Amino acid sequence: xxxxxxxxxxxxxxxxxxxxxxxxxxxxxxxxxxxxxxxDNGNSTLxxxxxxxxxxxxxAAVDAMAKLIGESEFSLLFHKxxxxxxxxxxxxxxxxxxxxxxxxxxxxxVRLKVAKVVTEINEICxx
Amino acid sequence: xxxxxxxxKEVKVKIVYYGPGRxxxxxxxxxxxxxxxxxxxxxxxxxxxxxxxxxxxxxxxFDIGRIKGFKVIIQLYTVPGQVKYNATxxxxxxxxxxxxxxxxxxxxxxxxxxxxxxxxxxxxxTHNLDxxxxxxxxxxxxxxxxxxxxxxxxxxxxxxxxxxxLRVPAFEASALGGGNVMKTLKKIISMTLAxxxxxxx
Ligand SMILES: Nc1nc2c(ncn2[C@@H]2O[C@H](COP(=O)(O)OP(=O)(O)O)[C@@H](O)[C@H]2O)c(=O)[nH]1
Ligand SMILES: [Mg+2]
Numbered sequence: 422x423x424x425x426x427x428x429x430x431x432x433x434x435x436x437x438x439x440x441x442x443x444x445x446x447x448x449x450x451x452x453x454x455x456x457x458x459x460x461d462n463g464n465s466t467l468x469x470x471x472x473x474x475x476x477x478x479x480x481a482a483v484d485a486m487a488k489l490i491g492e493s494e495f496s497l498l499f500h501k502x503x504x505x506x507x508x509x510x511x512x513x514x515x516x517x518x519x520x521x522x523x524x525x526x527x528x529x530x531v532r533l534k535v536a537k538v539v540t541e542i543n544e545i546c547x548x
Numbered sequence: 549x550x551x552x553x554x555x556x557k558e559v560k561v562k563i564v565y566y567g568p569g570r571x572x573x574x575x576x577x578x579x580x581x582x583x584x585x586x587x588x589x590x591x592x593x594x595x596x597x598x599x600x601x602x603x604x605x606x607x608x609x610f611d612i613g614r615i616k617g618f619k620v621i622i623q624l625y626t627v628p629g630q631v632k633y634n635a636t637x638x639x640x641x642x643x644x645x646x647x648x649x650x651x652x653x654x655x656x657x658x659x660x661x662x663x664x665x666x667x668x669x670x671x672x673x674t675h676n677l678d679x680x681x682x683x684x685x686x687x688x689x690x691x692x693x694x695x696x697x698x699x700x701x702x703x704x705x706x707x708x709x710x711x712x713x714l715r716v717p718a719f720e721a722s723a724l725g726g727g728n729v730m731k732t733l734k735k736i737i738s739m740t741l742a743x744x745x746x747x748x749x
Pocket of ligand 2: 573574575601602626627628629
């Protein structure tokens with residue numbers, strides 16, 4: 422469970438690395454399907470709660486598939502769409518970060534920025 | 549464990565409807581969704597197979613106001629009941645705070661109810677949870693069938709089969725018409741909130 426300072430810091434990290442780089446939506450959730458925090462670029466009408474529940478289910482299902490074939494996890498989970506794509510990344514043992522970005526941003530950039538966010542959130546958690 | 553967000557002052561509680569396939573879990577959520585549609589902001593999500601069976605889960609979130617300054621959001625889930633979907637059932641139980649066990653009172657389901665409850669116990673163990681310590685409500689569903697002359701299991705027998713050791717609150721219900729759906733829901737919400745009280749400071 423995060424305290425107030427940690428949540429503030431997480432919000433700042435997500436905003437500065439992802440939203441300010443042109444990402445559309447970022448949702449940080451736990452594996453039970455609860456959204457911990459969410460950010461968007463100001464023109465989103467996403468149903469966050471439904472999205473978080475589905476994303477956690479999706480992630481858990483893929484994770485269970487990995488175990489079945491003897492992988493500890495799939496490091497890249499990514500869905501490509503016509504206009505936007507979705508990137509999933511495990512952050513801590515029981516949280517994941519989901520990033521929705523337009524086709525004007527490359528997957529490479531998103532992966533780089535998400536990796537930074539993951540590192541910084543983990544630093545906050547262990548601080 | 550309920551997710552408490554000290555920044556947004558929100559508590560999210562996860563309640564799972566569990567039980568054998570075709571018992572009426574999805575019907576409970578559909579009734580709640582239809583009855584309270586204008587008070588529920590999010591859409592109900594249902595992941596179904598083509599023949600209308602639950603594939604992964606149903607999901608229905610709603611607010612119930614504030615407790616100790618925290619906005620309380622109840623998130624209802626159902627599990628897929630079919631025997632072959634146990635791996636998915638286990639996934640849905642992740643982070644559960646309270647459980648409604650929906651038993652089907654039709655006579656031919658007697659064994660399936662017991663098996664499902666035993667499997668619930670085992671599935672919770674994989675998450676290091678103990679059925680005896682979680683808030684739990686029993687719902688004996690489809691009581692309307694008794695009036696139609698169908699072969700049903702008497703409540704006394706259901707209590708013996710499913711609730712003689714657990715001894716949790718139990719309701720006879722008829723989810724299709726809404727009978728005792730809200731009573732079941734209110735009971736599990738109040739038990740679950742009582743159990744997480746000390747997580748709220
Ligand atoms: N007679 C009767 N049928 C019910 C009742 N509740 C559910 N059903 C029916 O039982 C079937 C299975 O219900 P469903 O909610 O999909 O079960 P689930 O597999 O537990 O999600 C459906 O055809 C429902 O209409 C009830 O209270 N009475
Ligand atoms: Mg169902």
